[in-house]
Amino acid sequence: MGGFFSSAELQLVKQPQITVPRCGSCGLDKLCNSPKIKTIGRGKRKVLIVGEAPGKDEDNEGAPFVGISGQYLRNALVEIGIDPEGDCWITNAVICRPHTDKDKNRTPTDKEVQYCRPNLFNDIARLQPNVVIVLGAVAVQSLIGGIWKEEASEAIGKWVGWQIPNHKPNMWICPSWHPSYLLRSNGDPVLARCFKQHLENAFTLKEKPWKESPPDYKKKVKVVVEPEKAAEIIYEIIRKKPKLAAFDYETTTLKPDGPKSEIDCCSISDGEITVAYPWYGPTIKATEEFLFDKEIGKIAANMKFESRWTMKQFGKKIRNLVWDTMIAAHVLDNRSGICGLKFQSYVLLGQPSYDDHISPFLRSVKQGCNEVNRVKEIGLKQRLLYCGLDSLLEITIARIQMKKMGISYE
């Protein structure tokens, strides 16, 4: 650490959201017949549909989704009782046609998507949709990449079907496949049915996800740097005997067996009280009492991590470990790449990304489970806040998962 701020804190200063489209940089407008195709529709149901980019037909007619993909989409909407242009607004992530030659459409590049993104966000600000249906990886990359994480487009398969209660803007985001994928799948009936179901589900959402403002989970975390004070709060939680409480460690190595392996900090949340504290002095004893309390059901995200560190630290197993949000996520939906806490926090709670500035510091520079990471380079309050958020989101997600499975511990 050097100077006034740690390097992680400096990275907290996010780039401002660009609101001016960079059409001059992309140049697609000069290469097509219908530059900057306008969003169409009257949007009576306040649903905005976002595709990838205009193709040849759209470029000729100057309107989105009028070619064969558009026909597929429009038919699907009509079949579920929706008037495409009366009930919806329709646009694309990139509003000029990308093409290699006059007949060949091509997928827009990442840069083209980024340069055009402000057009989409300006439309959202103007139209104030309750729901945005994003079709295909490019539309996901444009919208979710601009809100949550740039790498959002990685795999469309993990996004389809969620109804994400996005915080800012306050709106539902409902991803599905692009209609051209369904056309290429030769009428696969399962895909076609799922696609229609995704659309239908999106139209059941009649209002914005948040009546007033979305929850600010950060404000609910008590960051307590003084070990005595933190220990008092841990004992307060133990005395309350909540049926469930989540806990989370941050550590200097992935596995606890290296010479420099140590727990750096910990957090506990029963959903009402969330406390994050350094692993120091009386907090260690208080945490031990919490972990071995037989009445409080413990929740973790990836319990083998917390179990192994606990075993190393205290030489015994956690008592009454009842829930692992990662395993539960997998039981509910067996797609790969969806079980992590950050992804679940976004798709279930709309929680904006909170680890971008932290995650590079949690990876060790050298490969290896006992190689030391740079967690201690993050300012103490920042790493406690991050750790506390993890516990609070774990218990919040666990409760949603239990409800979905019809399981009750409380």
Ligand code: URA
């Ligand atoms: N595909 C899209 O993504 N958008 C259109 O407008 C047409 C085809």
